[in-house]
Amino acid sequence: MTDALTSTTSAPVPEKRSGRGPWATALSRLRRSRSAVLSSLVLLIIIVMCALAPFYASLAGSDPFRSNLGGKIMLNGAEVAVMQPSTTGLGLGVSPIGPTWTTQYMLGADTQGRDVAARLLYGGRNSLFIAGAATVICLILSAVIGIVAGFSGGVVDMVLSRIMDVLWAFPVYLLAISLSIVLLNSSFSIGPFTVTSGSLILPIGIIGVIYVPYVARPVRSKVLTLRNSEFVLASVGLGMPVHRVLTRDILPNVVPTLIVFVPILLALAIVTESALSFLSIGVQPPDASWGTIIQDGQTLLYSRPMVALAPGVAIAVTVLALNVLGDCLRDALDPRFKLG
Amino acid sequence: MNRRTLFTLFGAGLALASTTSLVSAQSRADLMAAHRGGTLKLVARAAGGTIDPQVNYTLQYWQLYQSVYDGLVAFQKGNGIDGTVLVPDLAEAIPEATNDGKTYVFKLRQGIKFSDGSDLGVDDVVASFQRIFKVSSPTSGTFYNGIVGADACIADPATCTLEGGVIGDAAAGTVTINLVAPDPEFFFKIAVPHAAILPAEAPTTDVGVEPIPGTGAYMFTTYNPNDSLVMVRNPNFVEWSEQAQPDGYVDSIEYAFGLTDEGEVTAVQNGQADWMFDQPPTDRLAEIGTNYADQVHVNPLTAFWYAPMNVNVAPFNDVRVRQALNYAIDRNALVGIFGGQVLAQPVCQILPPGFPGHEDTCMYTKDPGTTWSAPDLEKAQALVDESGTKGMDITVITEDAVVSRDVGTYIASVLTDLGYNASVKAISSNIQFTYIQNTNNNVQISISQWYQDYPAASNFLNVLLSCASFHPGSDSSVNIAGFCDEGIDARMQAAMAQAVTDPEAANAEWAKIDQAMMEQAPMAPLFTPKHVDFLSKRVQNFNFSNQFQWVMAMSWVQ
Numbered sequence: 077m078t079d080a081l082t083s084t085t086s087a088p089v090p091e092k093r094s095g096r097g098p099w100a101t102a103l104s105r106l107r108r109s110r111s112a113v114l115s116s117l118v119l120l121i122i123i124v125m126c127a128l129a130p131f132y133a134s135l136a137g138s139d140p141f142r143s144n145l146g147g148k149i150m151l152n153g154a155e156v157a158v159m160q161p162s163t164t165g166l167g168l169g170v171s172p173i174g175p176t177w178t179t180q181y182m183l184g185a186d187t188q189g190r191d192v193a194a195r196l197l198y199g200g201r202n203s204l205f206i207a208g209a210a211t212v213i214c215l216i217l218s219a220v221i222g223i224v225a226g227f228s229g230g231v232v233d234m235v236l237s238r239i240m241d242v243l244w245a246f247p248v249y250l251l252a253i254s255l256s257i258v259l260l261n262s263s264f265s266i267g268p269f270t271v272t273s274g275s276l277i278l279p280i281g282i283i284g285v286i287y288v289p290y291v292a293r294p295v296r297s298k299v300l301t302l303r304n305s306e307f308v309l310a311s312v313g314l315g316m317p318v319h320r321v322l323t324r325d326i327l328p329n330v331v332p333t334l335i336v337f338v339p340i341l342l343a344l345a346i347v348t349e350s351a352l353s354f355l356s357i358g359v360q361p362p363d364a365s366w367g368t369i370i371q372d373g374q375t376l377l378y379s380r381p382m383v384a385l386a387p388g389v390a391i392a393v394t395v396l397a398l399n400v401l402g403d404c405l406r407d408a409l410d411p412r413f414k415l416g
Numbered sequence: 417m418n419r420r421t422l423f424t425l426f427g428a429g430l431a432l433a434s435t436t437s438l439v440s441a442q443s444r445a446d447l448m449a450a451h452r453g454g455t456l457k458l459v460a461r462a463a464g465g466t467i468d469p470q471v472n473y474t475l476q477y478w479q480l481y482q483s484v485y486d487g488l489v490a491f492q493k494g495n496g497i498d499g500t501v502l503v504p505d506l507a508e509a510i511p512e513a514t515n516d517g518k519t520y521v522f523k524l525r526q527g528i529k530f531s532d533g534s535d536l537g538v539d540d541v542v543a544s545f546q547r548i549f550k551v552s553s554p555t556s557g558t559f560y561n562g563i564v565g566a567d568a569c570i571a572d573p574a575t576c577t578l579e580g581g582v583i584g585d586a587a588a589g590t591v592t593i594n595l596v597a598p599d600p601e602f603f604f605k606i607a608v609p610h611a612a613i614l615p616a617e618a619p620t621t622d623v624g625v626e627p628i629p630g631t632g633a634y635m636f637t638t639y640n641p642n643d644s645l646v647m648v649r650n651p652n653f654v655e656w657s658e659q660a661q662p663d664g665y666v667d668s669i670e671y672a673f674g675l676t677d678e679g680e681v682t683a684v685q686n687g688q689a690d691w692m693f694d695q696p697p698t699d700r701l702a703e704i705g706t707n708y709a710d711q712v713h714v715n716p717l718t719a720f721w722y723a724p725m726n727v728n729v730a731p732f733n734d735v736r737v738r739q740a741l742n743y744a745i746d747r748n749a750l751v752g753i754f755g756g757q758v759l760a761q762p763v764c765q766i767l768p769p770g771f772p773g774h775e776d777t778c779m780y781t782k783d784p785g786t787t788w789s790a791p792d793l794e795k796a797q798a799l800v801d802e803s804g805t806k807g808m809d810i811t812v813i814t815e816d817a818v819v820s821r822d823v824g825t826y827i828a829s830v831l832t833d834l835g836y837n838a839s840v841k842a843i844s845s846n847i848q849f850t851y852i853q854n855t856n857n858n859v860q861i862s863i864s865q866w867y868q869d870y871p872a873a874s875n876f877l878n879v880l881l882s883c884a885s886f887h888p889g890s891d892s893s894v895n896i897a898g899f900c901d902e903g904i905d906a907r908m909q910a911a912m913a914q915a916v917t918d919p920e921a922a923n924a925e926w927a928k929i930d931q932a933m934m935e936q937a938p939m940a941p942l943f944t945p946k947h948v949d950f951l952s953k954r955v956q957n958f959n960f961s962n963q964f965q966w967v968m969a970m971s972w973v974q
Contacts, residue, residue: 141829145746145750145753145826159752162705162756164705165702166705166709166714167758168701168704168758169700169756170752170755170756171702187698187818187822188829274839360841361839378697
């Protein structure tokens with residue numbers, strides 16, 4: 077009896093649940109999405125190829141940053157000039173060699189006799205680096221501005237929001253072009269650091285800044301909602317310091333919003349960098365980016381379209397992959413969304 | 417002058433025998449009867465700015481002014497080198513100098529009318545010379561500052577009278593021009609459009625888009641820089657000199673603006689346009705040279721592309737660095753960038769081939785002699801090593817136009833090979849020429865071009881490299897290198913003075929001055945270009961003047 081009584085009065089121990097957190101759930105959703113996997117794979121391939129640019133350049137035996145106007149290569153057992161003078165009619169014009177589909181000058185040469193494929197890979201490194209760095213800058217600035225504006229409210233919110241409104245009122249490209257032209261004309265110093273006119277820091281900084289309103293405003297909206305949520309009110313009511321509320325309660329809930337913006341910002345930054353470089357106000361020669369290569373190829377559209385086409389395709393594929401990944405990421409992080 | 421502000425190009429022109437023989441075979445009257453009429457359709461990427469002949473300083477419009485305005489003298493409307501010959505225009509004859517070469521008396525032709533119907537008189541001539549200063553013509557301080565009274569006009573343009581400098585005698589029908597000192601280039605200077613004779617009532621400010629009446633065979637009717645320019649026959653024109661101002665074959669000329677270079681080529685190919693002002697883009701050259709060879713005319717220019725090196729800024733303040741770059745440049749490679757050997761010729765001296773004072777010589781080549789053969793990289797590297805400047809940062813400033821940017825990229829590549837940290841900065845063609853002139857911008861090296869204003873050696877050497885052409889801190893300092901050698905300057909002054917009495921000896925001296933300058937290497941001459949004219953099938957009797965390029969009035973379209 078005693079034993080039986082004992083056994084009936086003991087409280088039942090609930091079985092420990094093994095539920096996944098929101099991040100693991102999102103990752104699991106992404107893994108199950110074919111679009112996400114495919115776009116990630118494409119991006120990975122592009123990044124790896126660009127990382128291997130020096131390997132290809134050494135294999136091709138060409139320096140993608142130096143002119144090779146008098147160069148010759150062996151093609152099908154014969155020595156061929158990289159820059160080929162016209163031999164018909166009046167003999168006007170000199171054309172760079174077209175795609176050879178071999179390791180040397182696989183995609184042909186540009187107007188300086190440089191290997192387009194090698195420049196495409198090196199250019200991709202710069203384009204991706206600029207886009208990545210600009211995205212990080214943009215996200216940090218946006219998070220700080222959005223959180224401070226949203227949580228503080230009042231005058232601080234009004235001032236920061238109006239600054240964002242003013243920035244956003246300028247067409248993005250007009251703002252980027254204006255900043256580039258001003259800053260590219262001369263070097264400038266910030267404290268002990270000097271930024272030269274050809275530095276990659278310029279396009280990174282410019283692109284990082286111009287898209288801040290694009291991200292900061294949704295972040296502010298999210299913070300406005302969070303500020304009045306019960307767990308934040310509870311923290312404030314318990315006398316938590318503001319910085320603890322911001323870092324423990326607000327920031328973790330804003331991070332998913334920021335993450336969703338990563339691929340979108342990367343795509344925007346790649347396109348913007350290309351546009352600036354195409355207009356000679358982004359990456360400066362002899363450095364390359366996909367935009368500068370398109371600019372190089374602009375004068376060869378008629379006779380050697382591959383020079384402009386190759387970086388154009390690279391941009392299109394990368395941006396498409398980023399946009400698809402962005403959509404998948406948004407869906408994966410949305411707790412209301414059910415993957416089919 | 418620079419390609420964008422230039423006017424006359426050309427140099428040792430090769431006469432197009434086929435076209436000239438065509439004209440000589442038949443009388444001009446027969447040709448006029450057979451071919452008179454029709455409309456010539458021209459296209460260009462953009463308009464050339466103000467229509468005012470005393471202000472505009474572009475080849476694009478100086479070419480048109482030849483058939484609209486006249487000076488006291490003119491460059492003959494002819495083919496090749498004939499186009500550089502001076503002939504009397506509104507004056508009855510080219511006068512002999514008196515007063516030790518300082519005074520010229522011009523007798524005006526009678527019966528000439530402006531396109532608005534008013535008669536040409538000596539008052540118009542006097543007022544036109546005054547107007548040069550009143551509108552602050554770009555060359556008022558360089559071409560016409562030798563006229564007595566010019567100093568006062570430059571100091572206070574609004575009250576310019578050129579007192580004692582330009583004197584009209586209505587009764588005698590003469591205009592007397594007094595100079596401060598003899599000037600062997602005086603007639604050249606008054607044969608360009610800035611010295612065009614306009615009605616005395618012409619506004620004394622830049623007229624912008626409002627045409628001023630002229631005395632030529634055609635007159636401007638409408639001008640919209642964003643759209644088009646139209647020229648029709650001057651109803652009051654009566655031909656007085658076929659050499660100076662021939663009557664034109666076509667009835668009107670329509671100039672459309674706004675096409676791309678590619679679009680211009682296509683328009684001419686399709687017969688929608690008769691001629692394109694801009695040079696065909698490089699990737700269309702092979703196509704038009706092959707498929708449209710009979711519509712293409714290639715003519716040499718008295719011009720050169722060069723890389724001025726700032727002799728006052730490191731590392732180019734060391735002559736060894738400047739010489740090293742001259743040795744290292746593969747000029748054949750640059751010729752390729754411009755379109756190949758048919759379109760350009762390597763040079764390593766300042767005066768272009770065929771130009772007065774030019775003597776074939778090249779010190780910066782593998783085997784120094786009369787012509788450039790190959791770069792001497794060993795010597796270049798040794799000079800750089802000696803200078804101790806390796807590793808320095810150098811920025812090459814180019815225009816954002818295709819060829820300029822490509823040339824700059826190549827020069828940067830050469831500098832990298834020599835051990836420098838070189839980069840290229842391409843800036844808008846609209847501002848690059850003034851930007852590289854201003855010493856405040858600390859430009860180390862740039863890419864530029866110079867085309868002759870008139871056929872005289874001083875127009876290259878004295879203009880580009882004299883102490884007087886160097887104005888620190890100014891956008892108008894055409895001595896881009898900042899080169900100032902008082903010894904060479906004195907020799908140039910002496911050569912200009914000698915040209916008054918002994919032009920041949922002066923030209924021999926200019927050749928030596930050219931070499932002396934290149935020993936100091938304030939610039940790297942790169943190549944001398946040729947000009948491509950691409951015309952529609954219907955344009956016949958093409959004549960290329962070495963002074964003003966295509967003489968439109970001499971061509972017909974039907």
